[in-house]
Amino acid sequence: MAQSVSAMLNRQSLVDRLAATESWDLVIIGGGATGLGAAVDAAARGHSTLLLEQSDFAKATSSRSTKLIHGGVRYLKQGNVSLVLESLKERGLLYRNAPHLVHNLAFIIPVYTWWEGPFYGIGMKVYDRLASKFGFSESRVLSREETIARIPTVETAGLLRGVCYQDGQFDDSRLAVNLAQTVEELGGSPINYMKVIRLLKSEGIVAGVIARDEESGREFEIRARAVINATGVFTDHVRRLDDPACAPLVVASQGAHMVLPKSFLPGDSAILVPRTEDGRVLFAVPWHDHVVVGTTDTPVPDAELEPRPLDEEVEFLLTHAARYLSKDPRPEDVLSVFAGLRPLVAVGEAKETSALSRDHAIFVSNSGLITITGGKWTTYRKMAQDVIDQAELVAGLDGRPCTTEGLRIHGWAEQGPSEGRLGLYGSDAEALQQLSASEPQLASTLTPEVEVTGAQVVWAARAEMARTVEDVLSRRTRALLLGARASIDAAPAAARLMARELGRDEAWEARMVRDYRELALRYVLTA
Numbered sequence: 001m002a003q004s005v006s007a008m009l010n011r012q013s014l015v016d017r018l019a020a021t022e023s024w025d026l027v028i029i030g031g032g033a034t035g036l037g038a039a040v041d042a043a044a045r046g047h048s049t050l051l052l053e054q055s056d057f058a059k060a061t062s063s064r065s066t067k068l069i070h071g072g073v074r075y076l077k078q079g080n081v082s083l084v085l086e087s088l089k090e091r092g093l094l095y096r097n098a099p100h101l102v103h104n105l106a107f108i109i110p111v112y113t114w115w116e117g118p119f120y121g122i123g124m125k126v127y128d129r130l131a132s133k134f135g136f137s138e139s140r141v142l143s144r145e146e147t148i149a150r151i152p153t154v155e156t157a158g159l160l161r162g163v164c165y166q167d168g169q170f171d172d173s174r175l176a177v178n179l180a181q182t183v184e185e186l187g188g189s190p191i192n193y194m195k196v197i198r199l200l201k202s203e204g205i206v207a208g209v210i211a212r213d214e215e216s217g218r219e220f221e222i223r224a225r226a227v228i229n230a231t232g233v234f235t236d237h238v239r240r241l242d243d244p245a246c247a248p249l250v251v252a253s254q255g256a257h258m259v260l261p262k263s264f265l266p267g268d269s270a271i272l273v274p275r276t277e278d279g280r281v282l283f284a285v286p287w288h289d290h291v292v293v294g295t296t297d298t299p300v301p302d303a304e305l306e307p308r309p310l311d312e313e314v315e316f317l318l319t320h321a322a323r324y325l326s327k328d329p330r331p332e333d334v335l336s337v338f339a340g341l342r343p344l345v346a347v348g349e350a351k352e353t354s355a356l357s358r359d360h361a362i363f364v365s366n367s368g369l370i371t372i373t374g375g376k377w378t379t380y381r382k383m384a385q386d387v388i389d390q391a392e393l394v395a396g397l398d399g400r401p402c403t404t405e406g407l408r409i410h411g412w413a414e415q416g417p418s419e420g421r422l423g424l425y426g427s428d429a430e431a432l433q434q435l436s437a438s439e440p441q442l443a444s445t446l447t448p449e450v451e452v453t454g455a456q457v458v459w460a461a462r463a464e465m466a467r468t469v470e471d472v473l474s475r476r477t478r479a480l481l482l483g484a485r486a487s488i489d490a491a492p493a494a495a496r497l498m499a500r501e502l503g504r505d506e507a508w509e510a511r512m513v514r515d516y517r518e519l520a521l522r523y524v525l526t527a
């Protein structure tokens, strides 16, 4: 199924539509992978759909992943074959429906002890068998020489061989923005900076929400036939609006990453360490000409929008990266550190968060609030299908078939993300080129170090609903993650262009630069 490619996300017109609409079929709370996926599915089925995000799309966990669309080799270890199969199927669908954002990546497991080779080799054969159904190339064992040729900076002391397999990689927050655009193209209304502060009830049944526009302060009373809570680690906050005494459903587990210059991992292959000496999984992944190293699994007591990597997490990443790379990264090499919180469904007696299920779960409260949580980016489409099937029943809507398996996501284009900076924009790349051609000063980068052009900033504000400098530098482009300190110097130019585009004054510009600096310093490791 093809869609229009020209949609511009315009917040004001969506807010006007909200004010003029008496009632919606479905209101979805949360603009991360889960909520956006649900909104795409609902709108594609023809239900009138409103999505409300308290901050920016993908502000929370959905912009802080390891950037993998993966079958999840490690879930085999948990014996969760059905999750692996589901993930592999979804990986294939994403390659097809968002080829501008998702691409194949070779992962190499370096083998240092004699027993690891057969152990991982056999594990990978099981994975191959599951993956073969979806047409992916098989894993293979690499000699020591081949391993070094593929990863020139791998630690060679004691290296015996490697095991190589294929998985997927993507840009998480760009996919989120493209999903929001897809919702709008399908007739739905995705609105950022709109926080749900209360639930409306009629005769004890959830009948809508009260939401506050975080830009204007205006409150909206919004009626809906069903309300879906897709708020990730904030799930229980919203469930408590329904039932203040409800038992918690979600446990938050923090995962930290660090970003290094490409010289630490030249070439096109990623490293996977399936089991560090303390039992964790470690990835070093080439991404946007840099290297992302992660992650950790640390239980945290509460959810927050800006989690900060703990000292011990950074220490873990530095020491373990040094074990597998010939050049040891030092704190001053780290271009940024970032953390995300996994929403894990708290079932059973598992004591370690790494042992909790990565599956998703749907709950319907006595008053009809539908909650979906858990899962991962890779399976967002299937999660959406399941929750909209459920919501049709709860809302008493006509049951309509899900159509997203073959639905192209906004930006769909033949070319892959490898084709230059604009490749990630897919079918929108041409519009960005035209912007630069019409105003040549927009073709230059914000600073020599930050490779974001003026055209990208203007486009983000004009067509992708970016409202702040942080939205542009952190999620419409990835300047914050690719170099937190350098991105601070790009903030004034970005603020100026945004002010012009959005009709803001100098005081707004100054506030944007100040706020961005404060935020970006949280991603800088060394003073």
Ligand SMILES: Cc1cc2nc3c(=O)[nH]c(=O)nc-3n(C[C@H](O)[C@H](O)[C@H](O)COP(=O)(O)OP(=O)(O)OC[C@H]3O[C@@H](n4cnc5c(N)ncnc54)[C@H](O)[C@@H]3O)c2cc1C
Pocket: 029, 030, 031, 032, 033, 034, 035, 052, 053, 054, 055, 056, 057, 058, 059, 060, 061, 062, 063, 064, 065, 066, 067, 068, 069, 070, 194, 195, 196, 197, 230, 231, 232, 233, 234, 238, 253, 254, 255, 256, 295, 339, 340, 341, 342, 343, 373, 374, 375, 376, 377, 378, 379
């Ligand atoms: C460290 C780490 C690495 C990961 N790596 C991968 C990976 O490589 N591949 C993969 O497939 N998955 C990965 N995941 C999992 C994946 O990122 C998450 O499963 C997914 O992003 C969760 O999306 P979500 O929409 O449920 O939650 P979120 O992205 O957190 O979205 C919830 C949204 O709800 C909003 N919200 C909360 N309260 C309100 C309210 N009252 N009103 C309005 N909005 C509200 C929040 O602002 C937030 O934006 C990783 C997760 C972590 C933590």
